[in-house]
Amino acid sequence: MNRKKHQILKILLLCLISSKSSASEKELNLQFIRHKFGQNTEDIELFFNSSTVLPGNYTVDVKLNDEVIGRAKLEVSQDDKESYCLKDEWLSDLGIIINRDFYNKYFNIKRECYEIGKEKNSITTFDNNSQIFSLYMPQAAYIKKGNTEHKWSYGDPGFNLNYDAYLSKNDEDSSIYGNLEGNVNIDKWVLYGRGYKYEHDKFTTDDVTLSRAIKSLEGDLIIGDTYTNTSLMDNISFYGVQLRSNNAMTPERRGDYSPIISGIAKSNARVTVKQNGVVLHSELVSPGPFHINNVRGIRSGELVMTVTEEDGSEQQTRIPVTFIANLLSPGNYNYDFGIGNKEATWEPDNIFAYGSFDYGLNLLTLNASLLFEQHYSNAGIGAVGSIGSLGAVSVSGNISRAKNQLETDQGYSTSANYSKNVGANGNLQIIGYKFSSEGYTQYANFDYRAPRKDKKEKERYEVTLTQQFPASNVFLSVTGWKKFYWNDNSVTGANVSYTQNFGTVNASVNGSYSRGDGAKSDYMLGFNINIPFRHNDRQFYSNSGVTYNRNSGIGFNAGFSEDVTKNFNYNVNAAASKDNESVSLSTNYTSSMFRTSASVSKNRNSTNASAQIGGAIIGVKDGGVMLTSMSSNSVAIVQMEGLAGYAFTNGVESDWRGRIAYPMTTYMDNDIQISTDKLPSNIELTDNVETIVPTNRAIKLQKIKYKNMSRHVLKVYDKNGFVIPMGTAVKNSNGEIISFVNNNGISLLNIDKNDERVFFGSCTISTSGLKDNLSEIQEVNCE
Template sequence: MNFNIKKMVWSAVVGTSCVTLNAVAKEYFNPQLLETTETSAPPIDLALYAEQSIPPGDFNLDIYINDAYVDSGTVTFKRVEEAGNTNANTSEVRPCLSIQQLKSWNIRVESYPELVADKGDCAKLTAIPELNITVKMSTQRLELFVPQVAMLNPPRGFVPEDKWDDGINAGLLNYSLSGQTTHSRDDGATTNSQFAVLQPGLNLGAWRFRNYSTFNHDENTREWQSIYNYVERDIRRLKSRLTLGEANTAAGIFDSLQFTGLQLSSDSEMLPDSLQGFAPVVRGIAKSNAQVTIYQDGYSIYKTFVPAGAFEIRDLNPTGSSGDLHVVVKEADGREQRFIVPYASLAILQREGQLKYSVVGGETRSSDGRSQNMNFMQLSAAYGLPYGITVYGGFQQAENDYTQVLAGSGLNLGQMGAVSVDVAQSLSTLTWPGEKNTFSRRRGESLQVRYSKAFPETGTDLTLAGYRISSRNYYSLADFAERQNRQGKDYGDDKRDRHRLEATISQNTEYGSVSLSWVRESYWDCSRTDSLSVGLSSSWGKVSWFLSYALNHNVPGTDDSSKTTNDNVLSLTINIPFNAFWNNERYDSVTASYSVSQSKDGPTTHNVGLNGTALANNALSWQAQEGYTSDTRSTSGNLSVAYQHSRADLSASYGYDDYSQHYNYALRGGALVHAQGITLSRSLNETVALVQAPGVKNAPVNGQVNILTDSSGNAVVPYIRPYHETSVGIDTRSLADTDMEIDNVSRMLVPTRGSVVKARFHTAIGFRAMMSLWHQQRPVPFGAMVTRSDEEKDDKNAPEQHSNIVGDEGQVYIAGLKEKGTLRVKWGQATDQQCRVNYSFVHPQREKIMLYHAECL
């Protein structure tokens, strides 16, 4: 046999691992090209390779349409006979895709009635002209190239609801345990305290149960509190969430309020990113097939192609609080038309045609648990109108004693910024202590104005400016509930807000970035509170510094006393990384810091410190700090260390001052209970993923820091964004020197909020071997397929094992082999074109790849 010819054909047929399937006539390889002597291997059936290197069967593939990922799963390939011809040489092996699958991939199936096959579940893909299919086995991809006329155009980032995954039934637990031991220098007394936070949860289908409880223990107190209990689920048709139990109302039009009852509110995460937040509709007219590009602040933020005629762009991502949009329409002949769409935003603004709402019913809930609760209901909604206008309003009713109505409007003023104005009116029935059946009705009003504007030319960003003024008789629902609970006693009725002014401004200068935040509140008892902070930050090379000034006037304390504070504080902080002076990677993670602060009536304090990280992925962090107070000439110090493990976070610290020494410790983490057992993890967020790679331990999860599989091959990804596609994979580089292989290194997940979605990877654990297979004293034919027998499958729920293709001289590479087993070899349909190999590795040595010679019988 001519070795070079055989190698050329092997590369052309199999080695490329890339196959294009279309409606054109197929190529035919003459098997005799591979046979040059009478003693060669028996002829093989190359029908499977005449047009592609994939035989009929099931294969686990990622599906891409026009180079965009859309799905993954098991795809069945079947032989399709051409009409009127049953010759195997004129048949094709094509993927069997259902009409429902094509619909979920946004293909216009209604426009091609011939897609529905006469019999069977496979769509007749040739019904779509110019559709091409490519199979890339090297990357396990099925690529469909579909003409744009055959595609729907959903918003960018759109994920069909049938892909949303409610996840598995599971139990969840977040925990935080902390404690402190203090030794007093005055009397030598030692005190201990512990604090625990437990957040258990349970997922059953689409339902989520959550609890938040705390336990506080010290020398005099042993207290257990349940902060809230609720169940919730999503209502997909309404793009909303239903909550039942103890929770907080959604903040927005009204302030958030603790309640026990029912809430149905919009969930913007169910929308693609391109429809979240406010952005104007960009309208224009194209004179031909044109390219539309949108710029903001000199950056290209959107590009698309539109046909001739009027067009609308509704899926523009929100890019900030403001900044005009410059639109360029480039026609087919190269001519351009340009126009500007003004853009500014506030949180209340909604896109044109978009509704955001909340419906709440139940009773108010106080934090002390001793106050009298009131039945109430609350409705609120905001709707986007054309021309950048949003109308919004709300209604609150508490039994027969309180009513509030609010109405307002927001407007995108473009170059002038964005503004919203709303008016609220309350009607309250107040009772008085000591006088039975004595009450009075109070009617009050409140006006609120908010404004936002950026000035790109000067680098100024007026993020938020708000002004609110309320009449003496205006009560918010929270104010009214608090007053009624106390029956007027010690409530301080005149301590309610009269005016509130707030502003946040940032400015970039050649010397650094300046920020200002200011809040002023005045009350009906003529008192006033001011909080002002100003900061300037900059850097010299790798050295950074921050200068800040804070003014706090009449700020109330956290307890019930009327004590207030007045203080002015000026501080300077400088951070100096060691690599600013030593170009050595050993010092990259170490930073020195110095800070000094001076208060109006207090001492000047100085602090110097070192902090850094160590170990792989900076799992260990540490900090050492020493302080000095000028007026008392006293010192203080603190030393802390924290370790981030795949199963939990641990921290400990020691500190001292002139009064005491104290030791602190903390353990924080999570646990997931599922059908296969319990998996420990770091603290869980709302939505998580369970990674399962049976038998693969200590393998890193891609894109995660210090997340490794445990001894069972399980790991928890503690945060997954709900209703959006997220890729989860295993870093296989860590498996290079092991006897483990994974069939596919990534899974695409689309979880619903609060779900536990599973990413299961099918693993092959065992020997890796390069086998030389012989049949009837000749090498097994080139191109034969080798699979492990059914009893070789470790996972009975796994898809069929992938076949391995025999190469030159009967050689084939196979992974995941046990010490003993059986292989099936097939190079045709006839019985004399199939055989079985019973292999046994005698005294095997764990080498990267074992060499093995076997007879196929």
């Protein structure tokens, strides 16, 4: 059907539906629908989907200025064609108190409601497909209640097991690495653990904990393998019981700082970041420079980054990290209390207890800490103060007493740090200084059974600068440190990273320097450039770089990659240095159930091949067990039972039971919304947007209710053979109005397939004999 005919037909149909002429007027002959329109059902489908919302009662998700605020029953009448009329009570139940003076002239006295959409700066819309009612109101028009905060969701009983298996083989031997991380949730408790195994080593577990989030305390109760979280002492891992505050629970204190950790991989390598023996982050990287900026759980102290190459060789880099505790608002506080042992034993001689407390005053935050056990004690005080636009300064002091089997040491440590966070660009500057007397001992280094260590830190200087220049698409990061020891040794180190975008082209320069314990200095400098390009309507990405290392000299690498589909990509890379040349090919594939990669490389001495598979196995009460390629701390299982193979949310197709794993951000509003355009046209949602605020590692089953509809164009006759009068309400078996009879007895109906009968005034018809299509008018008799 050409465009002109389509427009004429739609005008005629709209006239038919909205006509207010009497039954005595000349009737419109709709027989052309059967003979002409039925040849192209897309035309009538388009008309049906874009028609005006029919009067009736709807359960809708309500948005205010694009923010989901709740769900409510919405009654639509024939008088709502120009503007929806909303009662004051209906708005108030959603947490909206309107400014009556602002909307006074739009108050409908007869209906006792406000026609908000008639105000020039306000809009009310209802999307019948997605069942979303949207309000757009200027700030002066309403007050939003503060008591509409969504409740935390601890989720449902279930488990979430993330797995990662890695196999590598070269000409001489092979190696296998496996990693498991997961949690089991029962009520409000979470049992979490992770473990890994190398081929010839036994399975090792880390961080096995039982925890519970406590909203009234804005903190977590943790039992098991955990770590201290104090602002005045180097943090340590321990086995025990801990109660500590959690800034993620309070919006005004969210946002851990994560330093940029950079380096250069010679092959497909695994990068592992540890602090005090605890693995904080582990991931596979491709050959060339890498940047990691999403490591969480870092505290003041030293990071150890290990790069493990394909051939098994390792390179370690030690990175000191200093944090300045955030200035707390007056009355706010952070706390951390615990009791336990640095080792997995409960021998009375080795049990320690500690406490840390930070409290906010006007322009000042006070810090205090205390740790003691039978052979060791440590106490500290500190303060963080604002100096206005110049930034913030912190000072602190600690004293310690350590007694081993041979002697007793006593000493003190002082530190001063300066921090400045500049503007909206997120620029951060930290200058730190720390002095420790010869007798001062950190508890992380204390062992009652061993003599004191000769290598004790005396002084430490640190400088960190991150700077963004948005106008030039430039990011700069510089870190430098120097440590002196009481045995006259010293360690010096520095890292620098510079990145700039030139349109779609990305260029970066990375450098590092280190020298310590009388060894020769070691330094590295690298340049890398990434250029996207198209060839034969295919998108490619090139990557090339050059590096210089004092030990290995100059090295070159070049490669390109292509995203063949949204699920599959490959990368080809070549590298050369004075000692070696290599070429490699790697592929990555992600399905809805798992993700996998494989690579093969050849160098001057050997051929290496590797393969990796990973994903998650998630089980939840009443939702069953599913496989997914998605790994997330907190997850929702969104289910539309019976709808398999539809990407109705998260861009992933549902499994055989109509389930999709949906990643959620902990302690934040997560709006799970169904994309109705991805669903069959006969599906009508009874609810859509669900807002979930998950606790840490929550697993939530979210079943989406929907109706399986049948759609018809009917011409209905009463018992006497006359067409049903225009304007007669059509109701379903629940008594809800679903349509109205139009001119010539014609009705356009959307009927739930579970409804056995439809009522036209005082008479009824059976739905069992109706054909589910809009391509022709069906003539039926009403009983």
